[in-house]
Amino acid sequence: MSTSAPVSPSNNFFRLQKRLQSAVGKAIADFNMIEEGDTVMVCLSGGKDSYTLLTILRALQERAPIDFKIIAINLDQKQPGFPEDVLPGYLSSIGVDFRIVEADTYSVVKEKIPEGKTTCSLCSRLRRGVIYRTAKELGATKIALGHHRDDIIETLFLNMFFGGTLKAMPPKLATDTGEHIVIRPLAYCAEKDIATYARHMAFPIIPCDLCGSQENLQRKKIKTMIQGWEREFPGRADKIFRSLQNVVPSHLADTDLFDFKSLSGDAGDVSDPLFGDEGSSAFDLSETDGTRIQFIRNLRDEAA
Ligand code: SF4
Numbered sequence: 344m345s346t347s348a349p350v351s352p353s354n355n356f357f358r359l360q361k362r363l364q365s366a367v368g369k370a371i372a373d374f375n376m377i378e379e380g381d382t383v384m385v386c387l388s389g390g391k392d393s394y395t396l397l398t399i400l401r402a403l404q405e406r407a408p409i410d411f412k413i414i415a416i417n418l419d420q421k422q423p424g425f426p427e428d429v430l431p432g433y434l435s436s437i438g439v440d441f442r443i444v445e446a447d448t449y450s451v452v453k454e455k456i457p458e459g460k461t462t463c464s465l466c467s468r469l470r471r472g473v474i475y476r477t478a479k480e481l482g483a484t485k486i487a488l489g490h491h492r493d494d495i496i497e498t499l500f501l502n503m504f505f506g507g508t509l510k511a512m513p514p515k516l517a518t519d520t521g522e523h524i525v526i527r528p529l530a531y532c533a534e535k536d537i538a539t540y541a542r543h544m545a546f547p548i549i550p551c552d553l554c555g556s557q558e559n560l561q562r563k564k565i566k567t568m569i570q571g572w573e574r575e576f577p578g579r580a581d582k583i584f585r586s587l588q589n590v591v592p593s594h595l596a597d598t599d600l601f602d603f604k605s606l607s608g609d610a611g612d613v614s615d616p617l618f619g620d621e622g623s624s625a626f627d628l629s630e631t632d633g634t635r636i637q638f639i640r641n642l643r644d645e646a647a
Pocket residue numbers: 462463464466467551552554555556557558
C-alpha cells in the first residue's frame with residue numbers, strides 16, 4: 344500500500360494552475376508577445392477561455408520582470424438576452440481596468456444574412472473591426488485573444504480540409520495594415536485544462552449561443568475527430584501542435600517555400616523516410632547485410 348499522502352483536489356488545482364501559468368509564460372517568451380510598456384487589451388467574451396486568459400495574465404503581470412498594463416474589454420453585440428451586468432460586475436469585483444463596448448452587430452447580421460444561413464463569418468468580421476477600432480482608441484499595443492492549442496489545431500485541419508492550405512492560427516500576428524499586433528497567450532494550453540480551471544474558478548460564464556446561430560458545424564466535427572484520436576492515442580493533439588513548430592519546407596511541396604528546381608547534391612538535409620534515409624538507426628544493420636542483398640541479386644542474374 345502506498346505511504347504517500349492522498350492528493351487533495353486543491354493540490355490538483357494548484358498543479359493545474361501552475362501548468363497553465365507556465366504554458367502561458369512560455370508562449371509569451373517564445374513569441375515575444377508582451378514587452379516593456381505594452382498596453383494589452385484582453386478581449387473577454389464571457390466564455391471559459393477568455394476568463395482564464397485574463398486571470399492568468401494578471402497573475403503573471405504581478406511577478407513579471409517587465410511593466411505592462413492590462414485593459415479588459417467586452418463587446419456587447421446586442422444579442423437578445425445578453426446579460427449586460429454580468430461582466431461589469433465581475434470585472435469591478437476583481438479590480439481590473441475595463442471597458443464595455445456597445446456595438447449592435449446583431450441587427451446588422453440579421454439584416455444582411457438570410458434566415459437559416461450561418462451568420463458567424465459576417466459577425467466575426469464586424470467584431471474584428473470593432474476590436475481594432477477600440478484598440479486604437481485605447482492606445483493598446485497588443486490585442487490578446489483567448490484562442491488555445493485546440494483552436495489552433497482545429498483551424499489547421501479546417502484550412503486543410505476546406506481551404507486546401509496548410510495554415511493554422513498564429514500565436515502572434517500583425518494585422519494587414521500592420522497597425523495592430525494580435526497575441527494568443529493560451530496557444531500552448533489544452534482546452535480540457537482550461538475547462539477544468541474555469542470550473543474550479545466558477546467564472547460567471549455567459550452562454551455563447553445567444554444569437555441563435557449554429558456553432559460552426561465543420562469545426563465541431565473536427566473537434567470530435569481530434570478528441571477521438573486523443574482518446575485512442577493520448578498525446579496526439581500535442582504531437583500535432585508540436586509539428587506546427589517543427590516545419591520542414593524541403594519535405595512539403597510548396598515551390599515558393601523551397602527551391603526544388605535548383606536542388607543539388609549539396610542541398611543539406613535531403614533525407615526521405617520512404618527512401619530509407621530516416622529511422623535507419625532503429626535497425627541493427629551490418630555492412631554485410633547490404634552485400635548479402637547484392638549477392639542474391641547476382642545469383643538471379645547468373646541463373647538467367
Ligand atoms: S455564434 Fe453568434 S455571436 Fe458567435 S460568431 Fe456566430 S453569429 Fe456571432
